[in-house]
Amino acid sequence: MxxxxxxxxxxxxxxxxxxxxxxxDTLSSTFELHGFSEIETRAVEPMSQLLRKGExxxxxxxxxxxxxxxxxxxxxxxxxxxLTVPLARYVLENAGxxxxxxxxxxxxxxxxxxxxxxxxxxEFYQADVDVIGDGELSFHHxxxxxxxxxxxxxxxxxxxxxxxxxxxxxxxxxYEAIGIADTEETLxxxxxxGKIGPDAVTELLGEQVGATPAQARLALQLAQIRTPDASxxxxxxKLGVSGDLLDAGLEELTVLIEGANELLxxxxxxxxxxxxxxxxYTGSVYESTLVGHEDLGSICSGGRYDQLASSGKKKYPGVGxxxxxxxxxxxxxxxxxxxxxxxxxxAVYVAVNDETERMHAEGVAMALRRRGIPCxxxxxxxxxxxxxxxxxxxxIPYVWFTTAEGxxxxxxxxxxxxxxxxxxxxxxxxxxxxxILEPQEEAEANTGGENK
Amino acid sequence: MxxxxxxxxxxxxxxxxxxxxxxxDTLSSTFELHGFSEIETRAVEPMSQLLRKGExxxxxxxxxxxxxxxxxxxxxxxxxxxLTVPLARYVLENAGxxxxxxxxxxxxxxxxxxxxxxxxxxEFYQADVDVIGDGELSFHHxxxxxxxxxxxxxxxxxxxxxxxxxxxxxxxxxYEAIGIADTEETLxxxxxxGKIGPDAVTELLGEQVGATPAQARLALQLAQIRTPDASxxxxxxKLGVSGDLLDAGLEELTVLIEGANELLxxxxxxxxxxxxxxxxYTGSVYESTLVGHEDLGSICSGGRYDQLASSGKKKYPGVGxxxxxxxxxxxxxxxxxxxxxxxxxxAVYVAVNDETERMHAEGVAMALRRRGIPCxxxxxxxxxxxxxxxxxxxxIPYVWFTTAEGxxxxxxxxxxxxxxxxxxxxxxxxxxxxxILEPQEEAEANTGGENK
Numbered sequence: 001m002x003x004x005x006x007x008x009x010x011x012x013x014x015x016x017x018x019x020x021x022x023x024x025d026t027l028s029s030t031f032e033l034h035g036f037s038e039i040e041t042r043a044v045e046p047m048s049q050l051l052r053k054g055e056x057x058x059x060x061x062x063x064x065x066x067x068x069x070x071x072x073x074x075x076x077x078x079x080x081x082x083l084t085v086p087l088a089r090y091v092l093e094n095a096g097x098x099x100x101x102x103x104x105x106x107x108x109x110x111x112x113x114x115x116x117x118x119x120x121x122x123e124f125y126q127a128d129v130d131v132i133g134d135g136e137l138s139f140h141h142x143x144x145x146x147x148x149x150x151x152x153x154x155x156x157x158x159x160x161x162x163x164x165x166x167x168x169x170x171x172x173x174x175y176e177a178i179g180i181a182d183t184e185e186t187l188x189x190x191x192x193x194g195k196i197g198p199d200a201v202t203e204l205l206g207e208q209v210g211a212t213p214a215q216a217r218l219a220l221q222l223a224q225i226r227t228p229d230a231s232x233x234x235x236x237x238k239l240g241v242s243g244d245l246l247d248a249g250l251e252e253l254t255v256l257i258e259g260a261n262e263l264l265x266x267x268x269x270x271x272x273x274x275x276x277x278x279x280x281y282t283g284s285v286y287e288s289t290l291v292g293h294e295d296l297g298s299i300c301s302g303g304r305y306d307q308l309a310s311s312g313k314k315k316y317p318g319v320g321x322x323x324x325x326x327x328x329x330x331x332x333x334x335x336x337x338x339x340x341x342x343x344x345x346x347a348v349y350v351a352v353n354d355e356t357e358r359m360h361a362e363g364v365a366m367a368l369r370r371r372g373i374p375c376x377x378x379x380x381x382x383x384x385x386x387x388x389x390x391x392x393x394x395x396i397p398y399v400w401f402t403t404a405e406g407x408x409x410x411x412x413x414x415x416x417x418x419x420x421x422x423x424x425x426x427x428x429x430x431x432x433x434x435x436i437l438e439p440q441e442e443a444e445a446n447t448g449g450e451n452k
Numbered sequence: 453m454x455x456x457x458x459x460x461x462x463x464x465x466x467x468x469x470x471x472x473x474x475x476x477d478t479l480s481s482t483f484e485l486h487g488f489s490e491i492e493t494r495a496v497e498p499m500s501q502l503l504r505k506g507e508x509x510x511x512x513x514x515x516x517x518x519x520x521x522x523x524x525x526x527x528x529x530x531x532x533x534x535l536t537v538p539l540a541r542y543v544l545e546n547a548g549x550x551x552x553x554x555x556x557x558x559x560x561x562x563x564x565x566x567x568x569x570x571x572x573x574x575e576f577y578q579a580d581v582d583v584i585g586d587g588e589l590s591f592h593h594x595x596x597x598x599x600x601x602x603x604x605x606x607x608x609x610x611x612x613x614x615x616x617x618x619x620x621x622x623x624x625x626x627y628e629a630i631g632i633a634d635t636e637e638t639l640x641x642x643x644x645x646g647k648i649g650p651d652a653v654t655e656l657l658g659e660q661v662g663a664t665p666a667q668a669r670l671a672l673q674l675a676q677i678r679t680p681d682a683s684x685x686x687x688x689x690k691l692g693v694s695g696d697l698l699d700a701g702l703e704e705l706t707v708l709i710e711g712a713n714e715l716l717x718x719x720x721x722x723x724x725x726x727x728x729x730x731x732x733y734t735g736s737v738y739e740s741t742l743v744g745h746e747d748l749g750s751i752c753s754g755g756r757y758d759q760l761a762s763s764g765k766k767k768y769p770g771v772g773x774x775x776x777x778x779x780x781x782x783x784x785x786x787x788x789x790x791x792x793x794x795x796x797x798x799a800v801y802v803a804v805n806d807e808t809e810r811m812h813a814e815g816v817a818m819a820l821r822r823r824g825i826p827c828x829x830x831x832x833x834x835x836x837x838x839x840x841x842x843x844x845x846x847x848i849p850y851v852w853f854t855t856a857e858g859x860x861x862x863x864x865x866x867x868x869x870x871x872x873x874x875x876x877x878x879x880x881x882x883x884x885x886x887x888i889l890e891p892q893e894e895a896e897a898n899t900g901g902e903n904k
Contacts, residue, residue, distance in 0.1 A: 003544045003763075006529075009496065011542070013549055014489035014556065021490060032797035033821045035828030037466035038473060042575050043495070043561065044461065063513045065565035066530070077458075078518070090463065092455045097465055099795070099846060101831050104466065109495065113517035123494050138831060140810055151821070263814055311455075343551070345484035358592055362715055369485045369603070376487030379553050379590060394551055 008116030009123045010326060015343035016333050020125075022436050023156055023329065024107055027127045030152040031105040034144075036129055039104050041086035043111075044077040049089055059113035079111040083128045083322065088309035091132055091316055100134035101141065107325070121326055130320030132308055137317040139252065142284040142304050143259040149288075149300050149321050150260075150267040157338060157436050158328070160291040161300065164226070164271035165256055168281045168303070170249025171222070171272070174236070177243035178218050182209040184279050190223050191275035223273040229261065230254045232270040256284055282306040286321055290328075299328045341435035342395030347427055348375040348409070349391035350400040355381050357402065364400055364407070367422035373432065375400070388412060397431045460568030461575045462778060467795035468785050472577075474888050475608055475781065476559055479579045482604040483557035486596075488581055491556050493538035495563075496529040501541055511565035531563040535580045535774065540761035543584055543768055552586035553593065559777070573778055582772030584760055589769040591704065594736040594756050595711040601740075601752050601773050602712075602719040609790060609888050610780070612743045613752065616678070616723035617708055620733045620755070622701025623674070623724070626688070629695035630670050634661040636731050642675050643727035675725040681713065682706045684722040708736055734758040738773055742780075751780045793887035794847030799879055800827040800861070801843035802852040807833050809854065816852055816859065819874035825884065827852070840864060849883045 005011070012020055028038065050060050060078040080086050083106045091102065107127040116122055129148055131141045146163045153161035171190075175183045189204045196204075198220050205211035205219060218239060225235045233250045253270055260268035276285040283304030290299055302321030309316050332338040348368055350361045358377070365375045376396075378387050384401070391399050392412050400422070401408045409425060410417035426432075457463070464472055480490065502512050512530040532538050535558045543554065559579040568574055581600055583593045598615045605613035623642070627635045641656045648656075650672050657663035657671060670691060677687045685702045705722055712720035728737040735756030742748055754773035761768050784790040800820055802813045810829070817827045828848075830839045836853070843851050844864050852874070853860045861877060862869035878884075 003541060005545065006494065006496070006498075009494035011493055012491070013546060014491055017490050017492060020492075033824070033826045035796065035798045035826060037796050038469050039464070039466055040469060040472075041463055042458065042461035043563070044458070044575070046458075060518045061515045062518055063515060063531070066512045066514055079515070089455060093457065094465060103796075103828065111495070123496070141831070144814075144829070259811065262811060263818065344487065344489050344555075346487045359711065359714060362596075366715065372485070374485045374487060376555070377596075379593070 006122075008114075008121050010121055010330065012333065015340045018340040018343075018345070018434050019333055019338050019436055020325075020329055022434070023325065024125070024127070026155050027107060027152050027323070027325070028105070030155055031129055031148065034103075034129075034148040034151065036103045036105040036148070039087075039090060039106055040108060041080070041083070041090050041106070043079055043109075045080050045085060045089060047076040047078045049085055050078045050081065061111050061113050081112045082110055083108060083126050084130075084308075084320075087128070087130060087132075088316075092309050092311050095134070095311070095314075095316075100132065101137060102132040102134075103130075104132070105129045121330075124324065124326030127323040127325050128320060129322075130308075130318050132316050132318040135315060135317075137319065139255065139283075140259075141319050142252070143256055143263075145302070145319050145321055146268060146284075146286050147260055147264055149323070150264055152323075153300070157438050158290065158332065159293060161288050162269055162291065163260075163267060163286055163288045163300065164269050164274055165253065165284055165286050166270065166272050166274040167249040167253040167256075167284055168276075169245050169283060170236070170253055171275065173243050173245030173247070173249050174222055174241055175219065177241045177246055178215050180205075180209055180211055180215055180219065185209050186211070186219065187275040190219060190273065193220075193223055193273050193275075223275075225272040226269065228266070228269050230257050230270070232257075232272060236272070252283060276301065276303055280305050282317075284319065293331060296327070296331055299324050337438070339437050340395075341437055342397070344376070344394050344396065345374045345434060346376045346391075346394070346396050347373055347431055347433075348398045348400050349387070349396045350375055350377045351384060351387045351402075352378045352381040353402060357381075360402060361400075364402065364422045368400075368425075370423075371426065373427065398427060458574075460566075460573050462573055462782065464785065467792045470792040470795075470797070470886050471785055471790050471888055472777075472781055474886070475777065476577070476579070478607050479559060479604050479775070479777070480557070482607055483581055483600065486555075486581075486600040486603065488555045488557040488600070491539075491542060491558055492560060493532070493535070493542050493558070495531055495561075497532050497537060497541060499528040499530045501537055502530045502533065504537075513563050513565050533564045534562055535560060535578050536582075536760075536772070539580070539582060539584075540768075544761050544763050547586070547763070547766075547768075552584065553589060554584040554586075555582075556584070557581045573782075576776065576778030579775040579777050580772060581774075582760075582770050584768050584770040587767060587769075589771065591707065591735075592711075593771050594704070595708055595715075597754070597771050597773055598720060598736075598738050599712055599716055601775070602716055604775075605752070609890050610742065610784065611745060613740050614721055614743065615712075615719060615738055615740045615752065616721050616726055617705065617736055617738050618722065618724050618726040619701040619705040619708075619736055620728075621697050621735060622688070622705055623727060625695050625697030625699070625701050626674050626693055627671065629693045629698055630667050632657075632661055632663055632667055632671070637661050638663070638671065639727040639731075642671065642725065645672075645675055645725055645727075675727075677724040678721065680718070680721050682709050682722070684709075684724060688724070704735060728753065728755055732757050734769075736771065745783060748779070748783055751776050789890070791889050792847075793889055794849070796828070796846050796848065797826045797886060798828045798843075798846070798848050799825055799883055799885075800850045800852050801839070801848045802827055802829045803836060803839045803854075804830045804833040805854060809833075812854060813852075816854065816874045820852075820877075822875075823878065825879065850879060 063077045110126050111123050172183045175186050180186050186209050193201050202216040205216040225232050257270050274285050274287050281303035285303035287298035288300040300323045304319040306317045307315050308318045350365045352358050352361045361377045365377050368375045388399050399410045409420040515529045562578050563575050624635045627638050638661050645653050654668040657668040677684050709722050726737050726739050733755035737755035739750035740752040752775045756771040758769045759767050760770045802817045804810050804813045813829045817829050820827045840851050851862045860869050861872040
């Protein structure tokens with residue numbers, strides 16, 4: 001049996017999965033606090049859906065059945081490469097049974113057959129939050145959804161996240177007002193600013209959308225505006241450009257930045273370099289920065305779109321953001337920047353004196369579990385010292401002993417051992433479940449752990 | 453955009469997903485209480501792994517990349533059809549980094565390209581618990597793992613589950629003692645007893661393993677022994693058969709049934725008809741019955757195996773059980789036998805008087821969320837009566853109002869409305885999160901809901 005990891009398909013060790021799981025659970029519970037309902041969609045969609053936007057760059061994985069020589073399948077199926085195509089299909093399929101605005105979150109793995117490289121995987125978790133309207137959707141959701149994400153990040157043991165926003169109407173209105181016709185291509189070129197720099201952008205704007213040096217300069221000046229408050233609007237007006245669509249965009253972005261920062265100061269900044277190269281978006285667009293990890297790129301992005309899906313005359317506009325969870329965690333888990341306080345959920349290791357007393361130990365464990373204390377009964381009855389080491393090696397804080405003097409529990413970290421009743425003893429709340437620690441705390445926890 | 457559900461790929465509405473999620477979370481937390489660590493493995497395995505047992509009956513889905521004309525892939529990949537093949541590979545790949553006995557649980561979707569039919573899906577959740585030893589594994593884990601499953605079921609809002617057990621040594625020893633040579637084929641035939649009946653089994657035993665009528669009768673007599681306690685051993689001995697392997701099996705099954713029922717009375721029965729048609733198992737084998745839903749078949753099965761995987765001279769024995777979660781839920785969710793107390797996580801719907809007061813309403817929601825109360829701000833500012841109906845239609849229990857007299861909350865079910873402070877008010881704990889109700893309770897909840 002030849003065994004080798006598959007490039008692009010990350011897997012965690014149990015103590016690392018604990019961290020991932022905690023992060024996913026925190027996202028879930030925050031989204032629910034904000035009134036979003038979870039859905040899960042099947043992993044597969046018909047290829048016709050997956051390719052309808054010409055998204056072949058996503059390198060879809062196509063399925064075939066091993067035994068299916070006759071190809072009886074009604075439709076060719078592929079693995080979803082994001083959670084937006086499935087959402088669109090799900091909304092159309094279930095429209096009559098959903099409440100609109102439909103507030104949904106979805107945390108699932110997606111697959112892309114891309115060449116694996118740093119932070120790019122072939123299988124990874126995305127966490128999406130969207131509000132979908134039936135025909136129409138009020139602007140205030142464009143404030144609400146990014147703030148939901150800010151709240152989620154605030155509950156994670158990660159550096160601060162700042163969401164940066166621009167507005168598609170603002171950019172498009174500006175380009176039109178200065179006489180650039182192909183605004184979509186201009187957005188795609190501006191989107192590369194961070195990667196290729198202003199000179200290359202100027203050149204591309206000249207070559208691909210026929211922008212004069214003056215037009216290119218203005219487009220670049222717009223993209224360089226970044227303010228923590230609504231003062232971006234004055235900076236734009238100073239460029240001497242005006243138009244109705246531009247004004248509408250300025251107004252929306254002003255309401256967004258002011259509203260978000262009134263509710264959560266410091267949560268959103270205006271950043272007019274954000275273009276989001278998808279023709280899909282029609283209003284607010286969002287990217288994000290993890291402070292101190294700017295090189296990671298945007299780990300939470302999205303925007304407002306007027307047409308997630310359409311069915312006959314009906315349109316479904318929406319606004320949503322998506323977190324690249326696996327990319328985020330691949331920065332923090334393997335480097336030890338996030339660690340679990342112990343390698344197992346177990347809080348209490350129940351020692352076994354002798355195999356004849358195993359049933360008694362199982363009874364103690366049952367009594368502890370009944371009150372929500374995760375525990376494990378020693379798999380053997382070797383010397384107590386060795387059983388303590390078994391527990392300590394995995395960071396389990398307590399060992400339970402049945403002694404000649406009665407039931408006792410030992411805090412491995414302090415070495416303190418005292419009488420305890422399995423039907424009433426509780427560890428301190430912070431020992432009950434695994435804690436996710438940032439490095440400096442980890443150092444302390446380790447010291448504690450060796451103090452026995 | 454043509455939209456049609458895909459046969460065999462079930463999806464839930466949000467209010468149904470709430471139930472599935474609760475069931476999955478309950479399984480998770482129970483497995484952790486019993487000291488099992490979660491792992492997740494990638495969805496794909498090399499085809500060589502997936503097919504190594506000749507398991508082509510599982511109808512593996514093979515992946516290919518859409519753009520991959522040149523087939524640069526080092527190995528052909530397929531979607532896993534269970535969680536055991538991935539576990540074997542994971543254990544070998546990470547053996548040096550795991551603690552043995554390795555106690556792992558895994559709850560993931562698996563895929564099988566089988567013809568969809570009632571309760572059989574192409575994509576479905578499995579929940580597996582296994583203990584894997586490094587070289588050796590004590591018998592007591594064969595008691596522990598099924599009891600973990602019994603505890604998990606006891607925490608779910610489902611009918612009672614009874615785990616039935618037999619022992620591979622017992623059956624094999626019995627067949628050998630009565631002179632049947634091909635014990636593996638005999639096990640496969642006996643495994644069909646429930647489906648095809650004793651006459652067809654007798655015939656098959658004659659045809660395929662050359663059993664005489666007397667041998668077939670004894671094999672059937674063995675398979676008809678079923679006792680809630682260890683009295684099965686006497687029943688077997690009354691058949692007048694003996695042998696060392698049979699004795700070893702009788703001893704193990706006795707220890708299992710007695711031990712399990714001492715710890716959790718009524719949890720395990722002996723059922724010697726259980727054969728589990730896989731040559732894989734070497735000790736205890738388990739199936740289960742959901743009382744009142746016997747036709748569903750075994751929704752939790754497994755056993756002891758001596759060789760999950762091997763690497764050079766090293767063997768990894770284990771014992772595990774697997775729950776077919778999707779099949780189980782497909783019986784209870786669509787038929788309304790399990791319902792969520794409301795269609796959304798939202799406990800409090802914050803009304804908006806007027807769009808100018810939206811920010812105030814968002815502030816109220818923030819204060820409530822800070823104390824863990826899921827809430828949603830009304831997406832519009834229509835008349836209060838309509839906002840209340842919006843909330844009530846989804847079963848949200850409370851609506852928050854900012855009135856001329858101050859902040860107030862209304863219990864929609866009773867119609868009672870009273871002053872409340874968003875920074876301190878808490879709903880009763882049972883209203884905080886969604887409850888999963890069985891039908892009779894649901895009826896009461898509905899009555900309550902219409903009482904406004």
